[in-house]
Amino acid sequence: MKQSIWGKILILIGAVVGALLVGALLLLIAGANPLVAYRAMLIGPLSSRYGITEALVKATPLLLVGLGIVIAFRSGILNIGGEGQMVIGALAGSACALALPDLPGILLLPMTLLSSFLAGAVWGGIPGWLKARLSVNEILSTIMLNSIALQLVTFMLRGPLIDPQEIAYGTGFPQTAQLPEQSWLPRLIPRTRLHWGFVVALLLAGLVYVFLWRTSLGYRMRAVGAQKEAARYGGIQVENSLVLAMALSGGFAGLAGMVEVLGIHHRLLDGISAGYGFSGIVAALFGQLHPLGTIPAAILFGALTLGADMMQRAVEVPAAIVLTIQGLVVLFVVGSDVLMRRPDFLKRLLGKRMMPIPEETSQEEVPS
Amino acid sequence: MIDQLLQTHIIIGVLATGVRLSTPFLLAALGEMFTQRSGVFNLGVEGIMLMGAFSGFWVTLVTGTPMLGILAAIIVGALMGLLMAFVSVTMQAKQGISGIGLYMLGWGLAGFLFRITVGYVTSVEGFRPIAIPILSDIPILGTVLFNHNWMVYFSLLLVPISWVVLFKTTWGLKVRAVGVTPEAADTLGVSVRGIRYACVVIGSIMAGLAGAFLTLGHTNMYGDNLTAGRGFIAVALVYFGRWNPWGILAGSLFFSIVDALQLWVQVLGLDIPYEFAVMAPYVLTVVALAAVSGRIWEPAALGKPFDREA
Numbered sequence: 001m002k003q004s005i006w007g008k009i010l011i012l013i014g015a016v017v018g019a020l021l022v023g024a025l026l027l028l029i030a031g032a033n034p035l036v037a038y039r040a041m042l043i044g045p046l047s048s049r050y051g052i053t054e055a056l057v058k059a060t061p062l063l064l065v066g067l068g069i070v071i072a073f074r075s076g077i078l079n080i081g082g083e084g085q086m087v088i089g090a091l092a093g094s095a096c097a098l099a100l101p102d103l104p105g106i107l108l109l110p111m112t113l114l115s116s117f118l119a120g121a122v123w124g125g126i127p128g129w130l131k132a133r134l135s136v137n138e139i140l141s142t143i144m145l146n147s148i149a150l151q152l153v154t155f156m157l158r159g160p161l162i163d164p165q166e167i168a169y170g171t172g173f174p175q176t177a178q179l180p181e182q183s184w185l186p187r188l189i190p191r192t193r194l195h196w197g198f199v200v201a202l203l204l205a206g207l208v209y210v211f212l213w214r215t216s217l218g219y220r221m222r223a224v225g226a227q228k229e230a231a232r233y234g235g236i237q238v239e240n241s242l243v244l245a246m247a248l249s250g251g252f253a254g255l256a257g258m259v260e261v262l263g264i265h266h267r268l269l270d271g272i273s274a275g276y277g278f279s280g281i282v283a284a285l286f287g288q289l290h291p292l293g294t295i296p297a298a299i300l301f302g303a304l305t306l307g308a309d310m311m312q313r314a315v316e317v318p319a320a321i322v323l324t325i326q327g328l329v330v331l332f333v334v335g336s337d338v339l340m341r342r343p344d345f346l347k348r349l350l351g352k353r354m355m356p357i358p359e360e361t362s363q364e365e366v367p368s
Numbered sequence: 369m370i371d372q373l374l375q376t377h378i379i380i381g382v383l384a385t386g387v388r389l390s391t392p393f394l395l396a397a398l399g400e401m402f403t404q405r406s407g408v409f410n411l412g413v414e415g416i417m418l419m420g421a422f423s424g425f426w427v428t429l430v431t432g433t434p435m436l437g438i439l440a441a442i443i444v445g446a447l448m449g450l451l452m453a454f455v456s457v458t459m460q461a462k463q464g465i466s467g468i469g470l471y472m473l474g475w476g477l478a479g480f481l482f483r484i485t486v487g488y489v490t491s492v493e494g495f496r497p498i499a500i501p502i503l504s505d506i507p508i509l510g511t512v513l514f515n516h517n518w519m520v521y522f523s524l525l526l527v528p529i530s531w532v533v534l535f536k537t538t539w540g541l542k543v544r545a546v547g548v549t550p551e552a553a554d555t556l557g558v559s560v561r562g563i564r565y566a567c568v569v570i571g572s573i574m575a576g577l578a579g580a581f582l583t584l585g586h587t588n589m590y591g592d593n594l595t596a597g598r599g600f601i602a603v604a605l606v607y608f609g610r611w612n613p614w615g616i617l618a619g620s621l622f623f624s625i626v627d628a629l630q631l632w633v634q635v636l637g638l639d640i641p642y643e644f645a646v647m648a649p650y651v652l653t654v655v656a657l658a659a660v661s662g663r664i665w666e667p668a669a670l671g672k673p674f675d676r677e678a
Contacts, residue, residue: 330469
């Protein structure tokens with residue numbers, strides 16, 4: 001027996017509400033009124049053109065990273081290295097754009113995006129290869145590669161790639177020069193920050209769906225994710241599948257990094273990943289590890305992230321509460337996942353401690 | 369450049385710092401060893417360490433008594449362990465992901481609480497080194513080994529203690545059984561759930577202590593993300609040390625000496641880019657994991673939720 005789609009949605013809503021309730025407790029501790037805070041957080045992003053477009057701006061990297069996470073998790077390998085892959089992708093793409101300032105945009109833009117995808121793929125492929133060939137735990141290796149990537153990018157921004165103007169003025173702020181204007185992603189709606197990267201991300205979500213569910217390669221990768229030994233027995237090259245999954249996953253994260261650069265900042269600077277590597281995991285999990293489910297999930301978390309910024313200004317609470325609530329959402333979502341797989345789980349769990357409830361009087365399960 | 373590093377007093381300095389810095393690795397990794405031996409993979413160590421570091425620091429700042437800070441870190445560690453155990457053991461969640469959730473929660477919560485309670489850079493009076501009589505007078509070795517605060521000695525003592533508990537007691541046998549064949553242990557009347565809860569909580573308390581060491585026995589102040597990935601390295605050390613206290617001791621000392629070298633390179637202002645020095649322990653972790661892999665044994669039920677009715 002599997003949970004119905006409405007049951008699943010109800011459980012997911014329950015997970016967010018649960019996390020927000022704990023968050024409300026923290027707001028109270030911080031001396032803020034949770035009602036005022038959550039009003040700003042939930043209504044703010046929806047109440048203006050600025051709010052809606054900004055939510056989509058934040059949803060873009062979430063969706064791109066999330067798609068990579070879907071590919072990896074579905075193929076049976078956990079990619080926690082989104083942060084590192086994002087900045088490495090942004091580094092390679094920015095270096096490419098800065099090196100070829102005279103190329104027309106029609107060539108430069110795809111080249112920049114491609115190089116960011118490839119760099120992210122290499123950075124993700126390394127832990128994939130280590131896992132496949134040497135069975136190195138990929139969670140640990142990707143986390144280590146996050147730290148290595150952040151240091152590498154900081155080094156490049158302070159040294160070889162620093163904006164010559166920063167040296168000329170003696171300010172030394174770690175960032176590159178502005179990228180050539182023809183490489184920028186055009187704005188989708190004038191006078192907002194919403195750019196074409198969002199459309200690209202939507203198209204890629206469709207592509208990932210087709211790839212995973214409508215091609216034999218995608219089928220093989222999912223088979224490895226579902227039952228590794230059975231897949232091996234069925235003649236699938238498990239090792240190659242793992243490396244490919246991590247490379248694609250890293251590639252999407254790398255692309256997310258470059259899309260942030262080309263769509264918003266127009267130069268590479270520190271902190272470009274902004275935690276998207278982790279919140280992308282939240283979005284993918286929330287979207288039930290489905291590329292199309294990740295679209296609404298990314299938009300929801302984009303809106304929540306923006307809403308949290310607005311809340312923080314409205315009631316002046318530390319920004320770290322956003323990370324806290326995201327952590328709680330992850331715990332609630334993975335903690336309630338068993339209810340999706342086995343709807344009778346809660347009944348059984350409670351039944352052990354209470355009198356067994358006769359079937360006909362049992363109440364509808366209320367997931368928490 | 370190399371000659372500078374080879375001067376005697378610098379070597380002693382690196383080694384002494386290395387022994388001191390092994391404490392957070394040892395505490396967290398020995399704790400995680402018990403957790404993983406029972407079959408649970410707790411990736412939230414880093415988050416628990418941050419919470420332990422903050423709570424130890426804050427309670428010491430308010431009360432002026434570092435021992436109360438330690439107590440706070442123990443309580444906070446136990447609570448976070450209970451949360452992890454509930455999600456991962458009772459609710460049978462995917463442990464890699466629930467660990468990441470716990471990490472995000474601990475990281476965010478520690479930063480949040482620090483800003484609403486303290487919010488500025490300040491220091492506390494932490495634990496002072498206790499020179500062990502006679503032993504600390506031995507040249508070189510005395511400075512390297514016998515002139516540290518109590519937590520350093522305590523964590524080193526935990527190595528043989530953990531070994532005895534894990535391999536020479538009935539409880540340790542149960543832990544190992546639950547981590548390898550939970551079905552068989554269950555048949556023999558061992559409470560799989562109970563052992564796993566206990567091990568996750570023990571591991572989390574030790575992670576909390578590891579964090580408190582950083583604020584009360586090392587830097588004497590709290591800063592955002594001051595653990596700098598040490599919690600994740602500690603999890604890697606469990607693999608590196610092959611789920612054995614002595615292996616973990618060797619790994620911890622090796623890593624902490626590299627960590628100390630990295631700090632000394634910065635202090636001495638050697639001609640190595642700062643970023644590469646900081647990178648060293650992380651690169652080393654990946655290399656170490658790759659080096660020990662392949663023929664590795666691991667608890668057979670590691671990461672697999674147990675459900676007696678499934």
